[in-house]
Amino acid sequence: MSESRALITGITGQDGSYLAEFLLQKGYSVAGLVRSNSTDTHERIHHIADRITLIDGDMLDSGSLLRAIRVAEPDEIYNLASQSYVYASFGQPAQTAEVTAVGTARLLEAIRDTNANIRFYQASSSEMFGETRLPTQNEETPFAPRSPYAISKVFGHMFTRLYREAYGLYAVSGILFNHESPRRARRFVTRKVSDAVARIHLGQAETVELGNLDARRDWGYAGDYVEAMWLMLQQAEPVDYVIATGVSHSVRELCEAAFGCVGLDYREHVRVNDKYLRPADVSALCGDASKARAALNWRPTVNFEELVKMMVDADIARIRHGQPVLSTD
Numbered sequence: 001m002s003e004s005r006a007l008i009t010g011i012t013g014q015d016g017s018y019l020a021e022f023l024l025q026k027g028y029s030v031a032g033l034v035r036s037n038s039t040d041t042h043e044r045i046h047h048i049a050d051r052i053t054l055i056d057g058d059m060l061d062s063g064s065l066l067r068a069i070r071v072a073e074p075d076e077i078y079n080l081a082s083q084s085y086v087y088a089s090f091g092q093p094a095q096t097a098e099v100t101a102v103g104t105a106r107l108l109e110a111i112r113d114t115n116a117n118i119r120f121y122q123a124s125s126s127e128m129f130g131e132t133r134l135p136t137q138n139e140e141t142p143f144a145p146r147s148p149y150a151i152s153k154v155f156g157h158m159f160t161r162l163y164r165e166a167y168g169l170y171a172v173s174g175i176l177f178n179h180e181s182p183r184r185a186r187r188f189v190t191r192k193v194s195d196a197v198a199r200i201h202l203g204q205a206e207t208v209e210l211g212n213l214d215a216r217r218d219w220g221y222a223g224d225y226v227e228a229m230w231l232m233l234q235q236a237e238p239v240d241y242v243i244a245t246g247v248s249h250s251v252r253e254l255c256e257a258a259f260g261c262v263g264l265d266y267r268e269h270v271r272v273n274d275k276y277l278r279p280a281d282v283s284a285l286c287g288d289a290s291k292a293r294a295a296l297n298w299r300p301t302v303n304f305e306e307l308v309k310m311m312v313d314a315d316i317a318r319i320r321h322g323q324p325v326l327s328t329d
Contacts, residue, residue: 059103244287
């Protein structure tokens with residue numbers, strides 16, 4: 001039996017790197033879409049560079065997507081490419097929509113034009129739920145997006161459903177709640193906090209500035225979540241799933257846990273700066289992944305406290321070894 005082949009957009013990001021590792025362990029031939037003019041140094045995939053194939057392409061260019069599919073000849077495509085930073089999407093709404101929303105439509109159309117048997121995974125986001133009044137969100141919860149990023153993700157999500165229902169593609173969306181790791185870019189709050197804790201602990205900084213400390217999110221480990229992506233494409237029928245831990249924590253609790261890892265009180269080092277507040281924030285999100293637990297037999301293996309300690313320890317080790325922080329995602 002020939003090995004399975006996968007094409008990953010966004011392979012140089014946090015999720016893409018973990019997914020590439022996971023698929024290689026499963027015996028896949030893995031290709032990744034990269035922009036030739038990107039400033040990303042591919043640092044997350046250096047350790048597997050000799051085991052994967054990188055193909056030039058751009059989510060803004062339909063022709064390059066068609067070429068990438070023809071070169072990779074994938075059985076599965078994982079669309080992880082997006083402008084993924086919610087705060088930045090307010091400053092770049094059109095660019096966010098072009099890559100995250102319309103880029104998904106371009107990719108689905110390229111699949112339909114080349115090989116309708118390809119199985120397609122779309123990275124949807126819990127941010128699509130927006131300012132919901134429900135204590136937990138599942139696959140039936142209405143969307144109420146409150147950022148250009150979230151609106152773009154709803155577009156991609158609905159296009160994926162459309163191509164499944166109208167054209168019979170095996171196309172699914174994973175509605176993933178926040179998932180983090182030592183590979184997260186520092187502009188995301190979890191990594192910003194863990195990096196600051198490490199610097200303060202090692203005497204390189206004294207404070208860190210953050211926005212809304214009361215915002216609550218359901219934070220899991222990215223390494224766990226890429227397994228769920230793969231599981232969704234191994235089912236007999238294409239179905240969308242929420243992937244989450246089912247437990248939410250505030251940014252304040254994140255700070256308390258992270259600073260606690262090195263015996264410090266976050267209140268002595270964290271400063272609130274209004275410039276980090278979003279124009280329209282989402283106060284709380286918490287996922288109900290009971291459907292995925294039952295149908296996919298998927299469960300997170302790393303809890304919140306373990307995740308925070310993993311990130312703080314990794315940043316302390318990185319700084320001690322003089323390694324640069326990951327700047328992009």
